[in-house]
Amino acid sequence: MPPRACPxxxxxxxxxxxxxxxxEFEVYAIVRAGGRQEKVSVGDIVVMDRVQxxxxxxxxxxxxxxxxxxxxxxDAAALAGVRVTAEVVAPEKxxxxxxxxxxxxxxxxxxxxxxxxxxxxxxxxxxx
Numbered sequence: 749m750p751p752r753a754c755p756x757x758x759x760x761x762x763x764x765x766x767x768x769x770x771x772e773f774e775v776y777a778i779v780r781a782g783g784r785q786e787k788v789s790v791g792d793i794v795v796m797d798r799v800q801x802x803x804x805x806x807x808x809x810x811x812x813x814x815x816x817x818x819x820x821x822x823d824a825a826a827l828a829g830v831r832v833t834a835e836v837v838a839p840e841k842x843x844x845x846x847x848x849x850x851x852x853x854x855x856x857x858x859x860x861x862x863x864x865x866x867x868x869x870x871x872x873x874x875x876x
Contacts, residue, residue, distance in 0.1 A: 775816050777874050779809040779832050788871045793837065798865040801836045807869060808833055816876060830876050834869040842866050 776789040782797025788809070801807055809832040814821040821827060842864035849858040 773817050775814075775874055777811045777815070777830070777832050778813040779811050781809055781869075782867075785812060788832065788834075788874075790871055790874055792871045793868060794834070794871065795840065795866050795868050797867070798839065799836065799867045799869070801867070803836055803838050805836045806833055806872070807836060809871075814874070814876060821876075831873070832871065833873045833875075834871045837868040837870050840866045840868055 774789065776787055778785055778787055781788075781794055782799070784796070786794050786796070788794055799807055811827050811830045811832050812822070814827065814830050821830070845862045847858075847860040847862065849860075850856065
C-alpha cells in the first residue's frame with residue numbers, strides 16, 4: 749500500500765492540521781488557572797479550580813506567556829504589565845468519583861466519594 753500523501757506547509761512539514769493553525773493576528777495567553785495552565789483568548793470559557801468569588805465578579809488570572817500576532821512575550825518583567833481578566837460565570841462541581849477499599853478475608857470495606865469544586869469563568873480582556 750503506498751504512503752498517504754498529505755499537504756506540506758511552507759517549511760516542508762506535513763500540514764495535517766492546517767485548519768486548526770492559529771492565525772497570525774490572534775491574541776492569546778497561557779495563564780495559571782487553579783494549579784494548571786490554560787490557553788485562553790478573549791471570549792473563552794474556562795473551567796478551573798474553585799475561586800472564592802460570586803457569579804458576576806471579576807477575577808484576574810496570572811499570565812505565563814502572551815502571544816500577540818507574531819510577538820511572543822515570556823519575560824517575567826514584561827508580563828508584569830499584562831492583565832488577563834475574567835468574569836465568574838457560575839460555581840460547579842466536577843464528576844462524582846468513588847473510592848473503594850477492600851481487604852480480603854477481614855471484612856474491611858470502605859467506600860468514599862468525592863466531587864471537586866470548580867468555577868466556570870469567561871475571559872473578558874487581555875491587556876498588554
